[in-house]
Amino acid sequence: xxxxxxxxxxxxxxxxxxxxxxxxxxxxxxxxxxxxxxxxxxxxxxxxxxxxxxxxxxxxxxxxxxxxxxxxxxxxxxxxxxxxxxxxxxxxxxxxxxxxxxxxxxxxxxxxxxxxxxxxxxxxxxxxxxxxxxxxxxxxxxxxx
Amino acid sequence: xxxxxxxxxxxxxxxxxxxxxxxxxxxxxxxxxxxxxxxxxxxxxxxxxxxxxxxxxxxxxxxxxxxxxxxxxxxxxxxxxxxxxxxxxxxxxxxxxxxxxxxxxxxxxxxxxxxxxxxxxxxxxxxxxxxxxxxxxxxxxxxxx
Amino acid sequence: xxxxxxxxxxxxxxxxxxxxxxxxxxxxxxxxxxxxxxxxxxxxxxxxxxxxxxxxxxxxxxxxxxxxxxxxxxxxxxxxxxxxxxxxxxxxxxxxxxxxxxxxxxxxxxxxxxxxxxxxxxxxxxxxxxxxxxxxxxxxxxxxx
Amino acid sequence: xxxxxxxxxxxxxxxxxxxxxxxxxxxxxxxxxxxxxxxxxxxxxxxxxxxxxxxxxxxxxxxxxxxxxxxxxxxxxxxxxxxxxxxxxxxxxxxxxxxxxxxxxxxxxxxxxxxxxxxxxxxxxxxxxxxxxxxxxxxxxxxxx
Numbered sequence: 129x130x131x132x133x134x135x136x137x138x139x140x141x142x143x144x145x146x147x148x149x150x151x152x153x154x155x156x157x158x159x160x161x162x163x164x165x166x167x168x169x170x171x172x173x174x175x176x177x178x179x180x181x182x183x184x185x186x187x188x189x190x191x192x193x194x195x196x197x198x199x200x201x202x203x204x205x206x207x208x209x210x211x212x213x214x215x216x217x218x219x220x221x222x223x224x225x226x227x228x229x230x231x232x233x234x235x236x237x238x239x240x241x242x243x244x245x246x247x248x249x250x251x252x253x254x255x256x257x258x259x260x261x262x263x264x265x266x267x268x269x270x271x272x273x
Numbered sequence: 274x275x276x277x278x279x280x281x282x283x284x285x286x287x288x289x290x291x292x293x294x295x296x297x298x299x300x301x302x303x304x305x306x307x308x309x310x311x312x313x314x315x316x317x318x319x320x321x322x323x324x325x326x327x328x329x330x331x332x333x334x335x336x337x338x339x340x341x342x343x344x345x346x347x348x349x350x351x352x353x354x355x356x357x358x359x360x361x362x363x364x365x366x367x368x369x370x371x372x373x374x375x376x377x378x379x380x381x382x383x384x385x386x387x388x389x390x391x392x393x394x395x396x397x398x399x400x401x402x403x404x405x406x407x408x409x410x411x412x413x414x415x416x417x418x
Numbered sequence: 419x420x421x422x423x424x425x426x427x428x429x430x431x432x433x434x435x436x437x438x439x440x441x442x443x444x445x446x447x448x449x450x451x452x453x454x455x456x457x458x459x460x461x462x463x464x465x466x467x468x469x470x471x472x473x474x475x476x477x478x479x480x481x482x483x484x485x486x487x488x489x490x491x492x493x494x495x496x497x498x499x500x501x502x503x504x505x506x507x508x509x510x511x512x513x514x515x516x517x518x519x520x521x522x523x524x525x526x527x528x529x530x531x532x533x534x535x536x537x538x539x540x541x542x543x544x545x546x547x548x549x550x551x552x553x554x555x556x557x558x559x560x561x562x563x
Numbered sequence: 564x565x566x567x568x569x570x571x572x573x574x575x576x577x578x579x580x581x582x583x584x585x586x587x588x589x590x591x592x593x594x595x596x597x598x599x600x601x602x603x604x605x606x607x608x609x610x611x612x613x614x615x616x617x618x619x620x621x622x623x624x625x626x627x628x629x630x631x632x633x634x635x636x637x638x639x640x641x642x643x644x645x646x647x648x649x650x651x652x653x654x655x656x657x658x659x660x661x662x663x664x665x666x667x668x669x670x671x672x673x674x675x676x677x678x679x680x681x682x683x684x685x686x687x688x689x690x691x692x693x694x695x696x697x698x699x700x701x702x703x704x705x706x707x708x
Contacts, residue, residue, distance in 0.1 A: 216649075478627025479591075
């Protein structure tokens with residue numbers, strides 16, 4: 129059982145909540161979210177341990193946060209399983225330790241099997257990362273890729 | 274000063290070595306590499322903490338490892354600075370806790386300012402991730418993006 | 419000298435105009451545009467010759483139209499030169515012969531050297547293609563890639 | 564019925580052949596191919612009409628040729644139907660009118676439903692374009708995306 133992560137413990141606004149069950153995301157994050165209809169809104173406050181050689185937030189951390197955001201668009205915030213097929217990212221500007229990172233997912237299409245989601249991540253009202261993902265819904269675990 | 278990471282402590286073959294100075298990579302990894310001429314060869318042994326809901330290795334971890342591999346192609350394994358502009362990934366197959374992940378970077382072009390690198394990540398001789406990156410060389414830190 | 423292409427000859431609304439000088443785009447299109455501030459709005463009416471085996475519009479045609487849209491975001495609709503560095507696309511839904519395709523470019527950042535643009539292409543109010551591009555501005559043709 | 568395109572009429576080596584049935588590809592190309600086991604090898608000789616403002620080959624043309632190459636990796640060169648889900652491209656170097664463009668597809672995985680293919684396009688022994696694609700096999704046309 130995962131511990132309950134509270135947004136206030138990570139200086140994240142209280143309207144966001146934790147999506148339990150993903151060990152890697154909890155170790156890298158934790159990340160938080162709420163759903164704006166079908167579209168995920170996510171939040172993350174990066175720390176010193178997330179910084180790279182340039183003292184900015186590592187691209188891998190940002191991509192992990194973008195993937196988290198995209199997958200919530202696929203699952204609709206529910207516990208439906210999904211697997212990312214492709215994730216493309218552009219690193220538009222640097223983010224820094226202590227910035228509140230806000231992710232916006234835009235579900236372009238949620239099909240029977242595939243979901244198309246675009247993501248923007250903001251720091252201080254500026255886009256730092258753009259991403260787009262194709263995600264496979266795994267409603268029936270016996271489905272093959 | 275970063276601690277010295279030794280490949281044998283992470284069940285990684287001894288021909289790989291650590292690239293010091295990146296806090297996030299050390300926290301997520303550590304990752305290891307050697308250069309095959311201009312082409313990076315990288316290694317990483319993921320642990321329980323890197324797994325997702327499906328008990329496979331989280332895509333964010335794999336992307337971070339791919340980015341590490343691509344950036345070594347840009348820097349040539351030297352301490353030259355670089356910044357990833359774009360990174361595209363396809364998740365070809367799942368990887369598991371304990372697998373030895375081996376990354377192969379292929380430098381397609383190392384220009385004056387931009388470097389184009391493709392990456393494959395293998396687990397058990399099978400491709401698990403394909404990635405391609407555009408990376409900006411930051412030889413003169415005063416250069417603007 | 420290119421001939422003048424008129425939107426009404428291609429069943430495209432009159433507020434769009436032609437960007438002269440690109441032989442390939444005129445042969446594949448013609449495509450039309452106007453600028454909504456920094457953001458390009460583009461239009462194209464595909465014909466029988468643009469269809470693939472499935473009798474839908476070929477992905478290559480859609481990508482060419484997306485690239486046209488992205489580059490207008492880089493040039494700001496002026497005659498400034500630019501070169502696409504990367505273009506990523508997701509094919510969200512099919513488009514058909516005779517559909518009015520409408521492109522929306524969103525300039526995320528127009529830097530000194532690089533421009534980041536996202537594109538959506540609509541047919542009948544539905545997204546058919548999502549794309550994102552990194553484009554190099556070539557203000558000084560002596561700049562090396 | 565499509566006309567039969569012959570490689571020699573387009574200054575393409577005779578070991579390549581035409582894949583019939585795609586109107587857009589024939590209008591933009593024609594393109595030619597042979598299979599090296601599961602991996603497609605493709606050829607195309609661009610003409611004046613394929614050039615952009617810079618007098619180099621338009622990115623849209625190159626992407627169309629890359630998509631053709633990737634889809635042959637999905638179909639195995641047979642008449643099996645497929646639909647591109649995502650295509651990512653990096654424009655590594657310019658190609659010119661009259662160059663013999665040679666495409667190399669590398670099928671990373673051909674699954675039950677999805678195929679992962681990477682592509683390199685060469686001109687004069689130099690990589691001009693790198694691409695990666697996710698393609699859906701449409702063996703049963705009733706399958707939904």
